[in-house]
Amino acid sequence: MHRQETHDRSAADAFGGPRRDPFGWLDEQSERRRAAGLVRRLRPRAADSEQLDLASNDYLGLALHPEVTEGAAAAARRWGGGATGSRLVTGSTALHAELERELAEFCGFEAALVLSSGYAANLAAVTALAPHGGLIVSDAGNHASLIDGCRLARAATSVVAHADPDAARKAFDGHDSHDGPAVAVTDSVFSVDGDAAPLPQLADVCRSFGAALILDDAHGLGVLGDGGRGAAHAAGLAGAPDVVATLTLSKSLGSQGGAVLGPARVIDHLVNTARTFIFDTGLAPAATGAALAALRLLRREPERAARARSVAGALHAQLTAAGLTTVRPDAAVVSVHAPTPDEAVAWAADCRTAGLVVGCFRPPSVPDGISRLRLTARADLTDAQVTDAVRTIVRTAPAGAFKA
Structure with a gap:
């Protein structure tokens, strides 16, 4: 008997009948999306499009700024097209360290850690700071990356009403701190409506329960705070020992990548435990150079x-x-x-x-x-x-x- 026929018969016997298409269910899902008008499509844009853009997150108009693009090009010429490895192996360059120092200083935090995306930064912060036995109190309007961080963390998650410090207080009230640490997780500025979280009030709630606060400042950096230093700076929370901020380099800084900012001991903990940092290739030199150039431009302007x-x-x-x-x-x-x-x-x-x-x-x-x-x-x-x-x-x- 032909080898392929033997393989087909063995597979059919293993499943008790003719082989089934393992991806057949995708066709049904696709049809449901089409019927509901929810099909997503990629629309590649031209580099020289004349359309007016009110859809991108290039808040400061820096993505095509000559200093930013030259920062990317110079970094690529010096360090290469890629980081070549994870940050803990060969993927950390002097440029990464320079960006981390300047981000921390600009935003008012003790230390910073650069990752390959804002998504990875959120996963790193939430999963590493919410161990088994702990509690995460998460705003119902949080970004998908924070939600995924909550799902991957070993702590229990309580989703509370949007921008409601009293709801967070009630969620913390039932947690025994002896079981594990507690943390509130929120966007600083919510990506759908652009409304800001009540950060000072939420921080007060966290402190009354000995909980930490993680805020995703993706939409605050470059827009809020003195000279664009971010929402934590605007709320008087930058550099606080119980506050951690995450951010992306792909919005106001017109580049790509993400970072976690906070106390030095938190950053050290992430270097040693955050899987999206340890097992991911470092941010490409070009993106690192572009972000650093944009940050310096923002400081001047x-x-x-x-x-x-x-x-x-x-x-x-x-x-x-x-x-x-x-x-x-x-x-x-x-x-x-x-x-x-x-x-x-x-x-x-x-x-x-x-x-x-x-x-x-x-x-x-x-x-x-x-x-x-x-x-x-x-x-x-x-x-x-x-x-x-x-x-x-x-x-x-x-x-x-x-x-x-």
Whole structure:
């Protein structure tokens, strides 16, 4: 008998009948997404696109700044195209250490640790600081990376009402500190509506129970705080012995990668225990060099942070005046409500056709069930561009988007 026929018969016998397609269930899942209008598609963009971008997270307009791109190129020329290994083997360069020192100093923390992404930074911080027997109190509006960190951590997780310190207090109240450490986990600025967490009040709750606070400052760095030093700095929490901040280098710094900032003993613990640090290749030199150049540029031009907030405020004010329902931005994200998921998708598509790129969030990506356009302000936008963007959004809006 032919070898392949023998293999096929053996496989069929092992499963008690003809072999089944192991990925057949994917077709059913795909059809469900299509029927629900939830199919995601990649849209490669051109390097020289003339469309106005209100969808990226390049809050300070630094991704294409000559100093930032030259920082990337110079680092690649000197250190190579990749880090060549994990940070604990060959993946740490003098450039990584330089970026860590300057990030910690700029944001007001004792130490910093650079990882390959903001996602990896959140997984590292949450899993390493929430061992078995501990408790994580997690805001219901947290980013997926924090949620995944909670799922992977060995501590129990209590999900509490959005931006509600009293709900966090109740969750901590039932935990015995002798069982293990407790920690609250929250975004500093929430990525869907752009609202800020009540950090001072949440820190007070944590301290009353001897709990730590981990805040994801992905949308705060470069926008909030003195000269863009971040939400922890703005709340007076930077450098506190019981506060840890995570951040990404891919938004305000226009690069890629992530970092954890906090007390030196916390950073040392992550170096020794955080799996997304230990077992991952170090951040590429080009991204490290770009982030360092962007950070130094921000230090020289702190007005960029205020300009990003000003643009967000102008977008909110003009869209609200036009009759659309928008959420007041606490940083650089502006949320505009849409009547239905389908109308949100069509609205975003019409904006794109008109030369304006906007984000589109809808269920199940948003837990509150509200579909919306998500706009991101940029410090390099002119007043005329803001006005043009508002006109496009208003002109293409579905009738049901306007207040009655």
